[in-house]
Amino acid sequence: MGLSEFDLIDRFFRDVGRTRSDVVLGVGDDGAILRCPPGHELVMVSDTLVAGVHFPLDAPARSVGHRALAVNLSDIAAMGATPAWALLSLTLPEVHERWLTEFAGGFSRLARTHEVQLVGGDTTRGPLSLSVQVVGMVPPETALRRSTARPGDLLFVSGRVGEAAGGLALLQATLAPRESLNDSVRRSLIERFEFPQPRLALALKLRGVASAAMDISDGLLADAEKLARASGLRLRIDLERLPQSAALAESFLPATATNLMLTGGDDYELLFSVSRKYQDRLEPLISQGDITQIGECLPEMPEDPAHAGVELWREGARLRLSALGIERSGFDHFA
């Protein structure tokens, strides 16, 4: 296409996202210059999406641009922070102007919604992948961590889990849907995969309330295991407490829907623990269905401190994953 790297950045990435007053110098120099917010700590996150691994090779460019930013904003939400600045490293096999326009549009629209400005990055020739970093801000000592849940805390999840994985399975025809599945339900699940919404508004309400938090990118069970391990405790999850998804129920048989809820990734909902003494503060969010209590935090087994983990219960009895036909608890790039 004859577009130089310079022209490419100038044309597609100079005005992406919101123009922020704390950006002294944005895209175009060796680096961006940014003004520190007084009285705040910074939170920095980074996530990479590789074509064929994190999204289908033929995914719509607008969705790829949206997701590249959304997965990072979800990490910012998981830390209880407010996002501010983004960097984008785009590795492209070739320059397709239409693809780039759509990609930048998807990225920019989400950035504007959350008042994020793209301040730098680079473009490189190679197999399609995108690495995005976001810096956010948080008042001192209010950031949420995954290592600070305590035994006795209640365990919550936002929204509904498994829908994005259901959408991806429909897109890729890896799971058979019910014959009765109608197109608007099908589209709603695919939308959950292609345009996940980071839970930034919820995250602000969890500051000072949640004892620990993380986002669910690899699947509820896999990520709950990480929270349990980081906090040095066990998590009990009650299957019948999981938020029910009408769309999943309409799309798949019950066993498949349960499997998706427990192991499907890409929803970018929040998993968090709350001390029982703060439970009342969450009542409005619970009654609106924004969050659901799915279990609780238990002490680690005294005889086996290494065995932090997740216990799955149904109607008062502990379940084995194999009883649900589940072989692995979620996605791991290198397992």
Place this chain on the structure above:
Amino acid sequence: MGLSEFDLIDRFFRDVGRTRSDVVLGVGDDGAILRCPPGHELVMVSDTLVAGVHFPLDAPARSVGHRALAVNLSDIAAMGATPAWALLSLTLPEVHERWLTEFAGGFSRLARTHEVQLVGGDTTRGPLSLSVQVVGMVPPETALRRSTARPGDLLFVSGRVGEAAGGLALLQATLAPRESLNDSVRRSLIERFEFPQPRLALALKLRGVASAAMDISDGLLADAEKLARASGLRLRIDLERLPQSAALAESFLPATATNLMLTGGDDYELLFSVSRKYQDRLEPLISQGDITQIGECLPEMPEDPAHAGVELWREGARLRLSALGIERSGFDHFA
């Protein structure tokens, strides 16, 4: 290898670089928590290296780790900043423990030298590439830009240019060396490619002195064109002023050495302009050979403001690149 992504990060990337007191929370959560330096602005840079594009597929892992950080520290230097925190996004086809140990060692050693702490990032399965971001600090309004050179300013370069490209050409046998080339000179050029040293100490001396600066990653002429374009002026470079490299002269015929000096990338030296009134302050650096005046900044042509660019002169006469056998001025991923 059975190592999970979690184990991989825990094992190879938890203690990379210096432990800094302004890092509240480093590797291991959804994000890092960092303390803003009071009375400073932040500088954020990002650079991606793709195997087979930015380094040979069989490059030593220690060099890959060093270069992934060095190219970013060079951008920090070009902005006149002091580096602090790094993120690493590592995309790997598979887990080779020895490769990872060497890679992390090369990254960590350079990070320690410059008091940088690795605070986060991610690992993904895919074609080998590395995206690194570094955040640095600079007193307000002292960051160096590439857009602020003025006509009449003198043009300088640090160190010697072309040596890294000479080293790469020897490594890949793309240029024929002189028969007399001895092994220690050969090694010294390859070292310049494999272990470039970011000019961070020099950068601090240029604060308040240089009118504009950038680092040379794509070749002297190509990057000088970018500085000229950003500042809206012409640059005159005098060929006979270029710092002479004994190693290049011993390795290649004169025409090849000149070509490498003008178009070879990967040196990560600094190109900067200085007002004549500050020339005296640079005398110690000039006499030690740390920096060399290679030309000057000229006003853009009034009749053709779009034609900012670089003029190459030899012994008082302007040269065409084609007279030197040069077809393109440097590296561009998408040209």
